[in-house]
Amino acid sequence: MNGALRVALQKSGLTTESLAERIGVDPKTTDRWLREGRIPHQAHRTAAAGALGCAVSDIWPDTKRRYRDLVWFRPWEALEREAHSLRSYQPLVLPGLLQTERYARALFSSAGQHTPDDVERLVAARMARQSVLAGNGPPWLTAVIDEGVLRRSVGGPEVMREQLESLAETEHLPHVRVHVVPSSAGAYAGLSGPFVIASSADNRTAGYLDTQLHGQVASEPADLVLLMAACENVRGAALSHGQSITLIREVAETWT
Template sequence: MNDALRVALGETGHTTESLAERVGVDPKTVGRWLSEGRIPHARHRVSAAEVLGRDVSDIWPDTSRRRDPVWFRPWQEIEREAVALRWFESLVLPGLLQTEAYARAVLTGAGLIPRGDIERHLTTRLNRQGVLRQDDPPQFTAVIDEAVLRRPVGGRGTMHEQLRALIAACAEPHIRVHVVPSSVGAYAGLNGPFVIAQCPDHRLAGYLDNQVHGQVVSDVDDLAAIMAAWENVRGEALSHWQSVDLITEVAETWS
């Protein structure tokens, strides 16, 4: 639990309902802030701290000690509050669906992160997966290329474990995975991975990744181009359950 927030609520006489009303969010959202690892949007942190008469760092000290890249923090805020996420990957599985062993192999194999920082980045990635396990998770739709299932990231054991975990995730009602089969020729996904987030106020934001750092996209024309790419890759992919069948078939080849 976030004991600092719980104590502040008790000392000021506020409840999750009254704080939610003052900040302008749903009471369930404030309830999630009380859970370990749940950090509100920056504007909500400031508003809540003002209502409770505390410094932001007193209630959410981790935000002042964060060592994750500055350029990634805006996307983390968007991802945390999104009501829907659409994610395309052609080379690896989406980070929110990676097992610990698979994620470690990806981070290590990239060769861009100092060895001493691997565990910190791994912890950050695994913690982000909490957005799919919360009480009111976003609708998560992933499209992946079939090559992702067949690339031996981390070795046979890691791949078998990863694909079995992916199959289990596919059984969740808010998670849908679609595979673009290897029989498909040129399609928009060959231009690279991307993520589209739908915010609670219905605005869209995009995220593009490269070898150096990621980029949050908010320009209307750029978002239109990303949405067009999404429609293309989604149109080339198998249905969810056809994809689950393919994932299950490929998982057996890694056993």
């Protein structure tokens, strides 16, 4: 980020002081943009880009990514990497760690909030995250999903069949267990929303809650008690791992 600004300054012949004078801010402010990689407010980005003879996207191309996809997600990503066990519940979509590339791409594309380049970047990031389940000493993942997830079309029949076949193949991974809450279960605690609980080898525990805006890491003891209770509830409402894999394979056959 600050590298692009430094190049733009050099090409324009301006300094941080002269740039500050042109756009009406304190020189310390523009100096922080360069030294610390801080992102200016939108009005200042526009004014600075104009003074430098550049497009805003030439200097600050990934502002949304920096704020949305990286900053707020970094704490959870670190917890996920260090986890000894992950307990996930999803009532609407497959967990990100178990999504195929085409399923993930369809999800990001359908949101209507991302450019094609953003979609590809988000898909690549999601696929890279899945490496946590590979290699030596991966976390134990227990993923509980609602049956509706298997029957909701994401990307069309071909994508869904591929996704469910991939999901069923997790039965060969000793550290992954998938459980499906059947539609016959009726109302249960999971309908209140998705969550993930990460526990480390030294018994540190944190939760993750997703929203329309961004995710939230939960670490307060009272919150974790509620999440653990919800986890027990949804796991109790779900089919066994073997029964779930059978159901997943059966539903996969219907996506033709």
